[in-house]
Every structure is written in C-alpha cells, then in structure tokens.
Amino acid sequence: SQTIHQWPATLVQPVGSPLSLECTVEGTSNPNLYWYRQAAGRGLQLLFYSIGIGQISSEVPQNLSASRPQDRQFILSSKKLLLSDSGFYLCAWSDGYSNEQFFGPGTRLTVL
Amino acid sequence: AQSVTQLDSQVPVFEEAPVELRCNYSSSVSVYLFWYVQYPNQGLQLLLKYLSGSTLVKGINGFEAEFNKSQTSFHLRKPSVHISDTAEYFCAVIGWNNNDMRFGAGTRLTVKP
Numbered sequence: 001s002q003t004i005h006q007w008p009a010t011l012v013q014p015v016g017s018p019l020s021l022e023c024t025v026e027g028t029s030n031p032n033l034y035w036y037r038q039a040a041g042r043g044l045q046l047l048f049y050s051i052g053i054g055q056i057s058s059e060v061p062q063n064l065s066a067s068r069p070q071d072r073q074f075i076l077s078s079k080k081l082l083l084s085d086s087g088f089y090l091c092a093w094s095d096g097y098s099n100e101q102f103f104g105p106g107t108r109l110t111v112l
Numbered sequence: 113a114q115s116v117t118q119l120d121s122q123v124p125v126f127e128e129a130p131v132e133l134r135c136n137y138s139s140s141v142s143v144y145l146f147w148y149v150q151y152p153n154q155g156l157q158l159l160l161k162y163l164s165g166s167t168l169v170k171g172i173n174g175f176e177a178e179f180n181k182s183q184t185s186f187h188l189r190k191p192s193v194h195i196s197d198t199a200e201y202f203c204a205v206i207g208w209n210n211n212d213m214r215f216g217a218g219t220r221l222t223v224k225p
Contacts, residue, residue: 102158
C-alpha cells in the first residue's frame, strides 16, 4: 500500500532563516506531488505541484520554492522565512488517473 | 479553472441531530468532487468522492453527499452526528482534464453533547 511521509512534524524558525520541508511517498511510482499551505482558519492554498522529476509548477509567487530531486521526493524550501510563512504545510500525491489526492500528516511551521 | 464555495464557515449541532454542510462549485468543464475531513493537527482524509454514475455517494463514517449538476452543488449530509465528528470539512473540485484541485475554505463542524 502507499504511504506518504512528511518531516519535521513541527518547526519553529526565526524570521530570515532558511527552510527545508521534506515529503516522500512509498508504494507508487511517478506520482503527481503537491504542496499546500493552510493558514489559521483558512482553506488550503496550492503552492506547487509536480508531474515528474524536475518538473515544478508554481501557483503563487512567493519566497518559497520547490524541488523534486527524485521520483517520490518533494522538497519545499525558502532562503529567508517571513512571518507570513507560518502555517500548516501539507504534501499530497495522486496517481493522475483517479484524481483523488492523498495527504501527508502535515508540518506545523511557526516563524517568530 | 474551477472554484468552490462552502457556504458555512461554522456549523454547531447537537449530538444525534442531522447535519448538512453545503458546497457549491463552478467550472467550465466536467468535474470530479470530493469531501475531505481534517482532525486537529492532522492531514486530510477522504470522506467520499463523486467521479461519475449515481449522484448519491456514500462515504465513510455514515456520511453521504449528492451531486446536483443543475444547481452545481455537492452538499454533505449525515442523519445523526457523533461527538467524534467534530472536525474541519473541506469540499474540493477538480476538472476532468487537469491536475488542479481547488478546495473550499472549510466548514468547522462542532458537535455538542
């Protein structure tokens, strides 16, 4: 069966520090991968999605970036965090056929 | 592109009462529709989905939803809620020809004893 992992689970970082969040998927190949951000009391905002290694589409201009160095690995990064980057970050995958997305457990990021 | 509107940000209800969480969508193409549930500090879990066929879809935990194409709605219902149903519920839509899933802002369901 397929599983999706995210780490770390929680993170507290000072403003201006770098960020690296990792997401990995097991039990499937060539998944579509997604990064979402969920701000407090708000819905999900799609940040990036990828349909293959090295293929990244950005939905919202921001100081975040994403990379897909391996088929089942998706990384969310920032060189300098802003206060507004605080939120709950969710990674998801889909197989591109059923259109259902499967979500990871999320990372709670607090920028101070 | 698609969009989703969840008409109620918060729905308080007493235990064992029925509940309906409303969802409307807009799209220029045929769509697939989903309801997800999120418990505090967790990821999203799929409750049910409509891809094609019968417009009444049954999901986990006793939830069901009905796809109404003429009203562009996909409301979620449960005849009798439990305390454990307290969570955030998200409606989502994706066009049949793309990978762009759009989520509503969420409805916080609070079940009171």
